[in-house]
Amino acid sequence: MMSSEDTRGDGDSVGLARRGWAARFTVLWTRLVNRLDVFIPAPLRHGSPLELSRARMVVALCLSQFGGAVVFTGLLQFTPSAWSLGVPSALSGGFFLGLLALLRWRASPHLPALLLCVFLWAAILFNSLALELPAMTTHAASVLVPVMAAYLLGWKLGLAVSVLCALTPLVFYPLGMSRPGLSAMEWSMGIFTALFIAFGWAVTSLFLTFRTEAHETLEQARRTLHENEGELSSLIESTDDVVCSLDVEGRLLTANHSARQYFQRIFGRDIPPGTFVFRELPPERQVRWRGRLERAREGHRLKEEVRLPALGETGRMIDLELTVSPVWGEHGEVLKLTVFGRDVTERKAAEARLSELHRGLVDASRQAGMAEVATGVLHNVGNTLNSVNVSAGIVSERIRSLRVSSLEKAVQLLRENEARLSAFLTEDPRGKQLPGYLEALTTQLTQDKEAVLAELQALCDGVEHIRVVVGMQQQYARFSGLVEEVSLPELIDGAVRLQAASFGKAGIEVRREYAAVPPVWVDRHKLLQILLNLLSNARHAVKEGGRPDGCLTLRVVPAEAGRLSIIVSDNGAGIAPEHVPLLFTHGFTTKKDGHGFGLHTSALAAEELGGSLSCESAGRGQGATFTLELPVRKQEAREESTAAR
Numbered sequence: 052m053m054s055s056e057d058t059r060g061d062g063d064s065v066g067l068a069r070r071g072w073a074a075r076f077t078v079l080w081t082r083l084v085n086r087l088d089v090f091i092p093a094p095l096r097h098g099s100p101l102e103l104s105r106a107r108m109v110v111a112l113c114l115s116q117f118g119g120a121v122v123f124t125g126l127l128q129f130t131p132s133a134w135s136l137g138v139p140s141a142l143s144g145g146f147f148l149g150l151l152a153l154l155r156w157r158a159s160p161h162l163p164a165l166l167l168c169v170f171l172w173a174a175i176l177f178n179s180l181a182l183e184l185p186a187m188t189t190h191a192a193s194v195l196v197p198v199m200a201a202y203l204l205g206w207k208l209g210l211a212v213s214v215l216c217a218l219t220p221l222v223f224y225p226l227g228m229s230r231p232g233l234s235a236m237e238w239s240m241g242i243f244t245a246l247f248i249a250f251g252w253a254v255t256s257l258f259l260t261f262r263t264e265a266h267e268t269l270e271q272a273r274r275t276l277h278e279n280e281g282e283l284s285s286l287i288e289s290t291d292d293v294v295c296s297l298d299v300e301g302r303l304l305t306a307n308h309s310a311r312q313y314f315q316r317i318f319g320r321d322i323p324p325g326t327f328v329f330r331e332l333p334p335e336r337q338v339r340w341r342g343r344l345e346r347a348r349e350g351h352r353l354k355e356e357v358r359l360p361a362l363g364e365t366g367r368m369i370d371l372e373l374t375v376s377p378v379w380g381e382h383g384e385v386l387k388l389t390v391f392g393r394d395v396t397e398r399k400a401a402e403a404r405l406s407e408l409h410r411g412l413v414d415a416s417r418q419a420g421m422a423e424v425a426t427g428v429l430h431n432v433g434n435t436l437n438s439v440n441v442s443a444g445i446v447s448e449r450i451r452s453l454r455v456s457s458l459e460k461a462v463q464l465l466r467e468n469e470a471r472l473s474a475f476l477t478e479d480p481r482g483k484q485l486p487g488y489l490e491a492l493t494t495q496l497t498q499d500k501e502a503v504l505a506e507l508q509a510l511c512d513g514v515e516h517i518r519v520v521v522g523m524q525q526q527y528a529r530f531s532g533l534v535e536e537v538s539l540p541e542l543i544d545g546a547v548r549l550q551a552a553s554f555g556k557a558g559i560e561v562r563r564e565y566a567a568v569p570p571v572w573v574d575r576h577k578l579l580q581i582l583l584n585l586l587s588n589a590r591h592a593v594k595e596g597g598r599p600d601g602c603l604t605l606r607v608v609p610a611e612a613g614r615l616s617i618i619v620s621d622n623g624a625g626i627a628p629e630h631v632p633l634l635f636t637h638g639f640t641t642k643k644d645g646h647g648f649g650l651h652t653s654a655l656a657a658e659e660l661g662g663s664l665s666c667e668s669a670g671r672g673q674g675a676t677f678t679l680e681l682p683v684r685k686q687e688a689r690e691e692s693t694a695a696r
Contacts, residue, residue, distance in 0.1 A: 087111060090151050092158040101266060105203050106160040112167060112199070113147040113154075120144030146170060164203035168212045171196050176219055180227045185237050189220050189244040197248045201255035213252040217245035293371065293392030295328070296378075299385060301344045303328045313392070317359050317369060328390075347375045348385050356395065370396045412637075412652065446503050458492055461485060534572050539607050539617060540565045542575065546582040547605070550590065557601065559593050564606040568615050571683050577656045578681075581664070584649045585619045585677050592623030592675060610680050614662075617679040626668035626675050634666050657681075 088096055090110045095103055124140040147167075154163045175193055179185065197216050201209030220241030225233055233241070287294045287307045295306035303324050306314070314322050318331040329340045343353055353375040361367040372393045377385040464485065468475035476485065540563075547554070547561055554561055586603070593601040606618040626634070626641070633639045635654040650664075657664040662681040668674065 087114075090155060092155055094158045095160070101263065102160060105164060106154060108199070108203060109154055109160050109163050109167060110151065113150050113163075117144050117147040120147065143170075143174070160203065164200075165208065168196060168200040168203065169215075171199075172212060172215050172219070175216075176223055176227075179219075179224055183228060185220065185224060185228075185233065185240075189240045193219065193244055194247050194251050198251045198255045201252050202259060206252075206256035206259065209252055209256065213248050217248045220244050291394070293373075293390070293394075295390050297328060297344075297388040297390060299344075299348050299387060301327050301329065301341065301388070304387065310392070313369075313371075313394075316361050343375065344388065347377055347388050350377055350379075350385060352376050368396070369394065370399045409655075412655065415652070446507060450503065452499070457488075458496075461489060461492070534574055536570045537573055537575050537578065538570050539568060539615065542578060543582060543605055543607070543617070546579055546586060550583070550586050553590055554603070557590060557594050558599075559590060559601045559603055562602060562604045564604065566606075566608050568607055568609060569683060571615060571681050573660050573681060577660055581653045581656055581679060582617070582619075584653045585679070588649065588677075589619055589621040589623065589675075592625075593621050594623070596623035596625070596672065596674075598622060613683050615681055615683055617681070618676060619679075620674065620676040622674040625671045625673040626666070627671055628668075631666055631668060635664065 087107050087110045091103070091106045095106050120140050120143045124144065150163045150167055153166075154160060157163070171192075175190070175196070193216050197209065197213035200212035203209075204212065220237075224241075290307070291309050293307070293310040293313055295310045296304040298304055303322050303326055305324070306322070311321050314320070322328055322331075327337075329337050332340065343355070347353055354372070356370060356372050359369050359371065361369050372395045374391045376389050376391070378387045378389060380386045464481065465472070468479070475481075476483065543563070543565075589603050593603065600622070602622050604618075604620045606616075606620070608616050608618065610616040630639075630641060635650050637651040639651075654664045657679060660681060662679060665678050665680075667676045667678070
């Protein structure tokens, strides 16, 4: 009893044998076709596949007919009809050789095919009449001739040959035979032959039509594919990016010109196809890239930046952004990998310069914010110091003008008359006036004391105000970057107090409309910097507008979920529509003495706080509205601030 292994082995042997016979047959058929192509001129071999197949068919038919004619002529030498039939057979063989020569000369299969089909039809008719055998007109060869004609000549000329073949048993043979009439069986066979001939022509014509359409579609697809391949190849070769194709093991298949240049710069030589593309890297990096290629073979798309030294360029590094993508097969398997690389060295350097510039810009904006705070402090402290100075002067004048010397004279007079004080006050004219004088003096001193106390209170109030303003400035000048819980109304009121003197001097009314909102988690210093800049710009806009009812409105309202909006509106000079998109651009300003720095840094600070700053204006003379949107929750503020950095 045979085991399963033996059965499987026998099955494999049979399969190998079958595949071996198929391979041998394919080799033999290829050799035969190559032999036939010897009789076909070069233009036909490199021309249309349909014309080439027709030419091969003509060659095969002519050679087979020539071989049959030679054999038949040789066999006739042993019969009494050697001359009567041998000569026509030899002539037919020569005719077939002539058709091969005509095909070679004209480089077209149409005329040789037409002559061949007509000759075969005439041969069938001649032989059937000569031998008086009606069966020859209904033979299978009578059906094959129209089929060959439809294939070799096309459906139109093939139809003409098919009509001749169909009329042969029904018309031509009855007219040419020596005996009168056909039997019923012969007529039936002739009719069936004509029907089969028509059917054969129709099937062959349909096949030829469908084959032609399929071939044209295939040719169109091939041309389109060739054009697309050319465009893609031109695009890949013209790009400065690295483009190469790898097999699933990471071996190089193809690479564009830019990739070969980078191979030279990084490895000092080109990488030949079939070589592991990362073999020039250190061993540990090779292991790392093999792991990444393994992930790509699993169907993942990888993107990574690599930093490699440039060979021969001392100290220079090349930053490449590589993307490895799998190429899928028809059944969902990964066939190969494509690698796209972009040189980001200049971009990295630009990002570093931009980061440094951004840090400098943030420092400058912080200094500008502190200068804005200091300006507000100087405004408030300066005005308060003026009041303190006035109060101190009044107190000094009041104290100097006190009638203390008159009181000293009265006291001295009393001391001189201390021994007779009673008589002095009742009898001496000066003593009699002294009580009234002291009463008037007391009243005057009391009034002076109250005036001095009032001025001293004003002076103390001024000093206290200075202390509050300086304390506020110190509080807002702390180290920035700390996210803390801040009440927006309190912070806005503090910013307004810092510029209260400026608003009062300009005659600008400040309105506050605060909705009931929760505290926000922000960097207090950065938010104050934005508010001071918006208040300063609004003050300048209202002054420039020149309206007697200049007004500034501050609103705090809830925004979308988890966010609040601070809205600063004025009825000042307004902003032209074409200038609104440029307001937050560095260096853009509409002020004569502006530097185009404040709104740009404010927008950057808003992004660092996780929010946004926007502006709306109906046009010149219509005022403007700036909206600062901020997150409320602590986690959102930290995450968005980190993302902004």
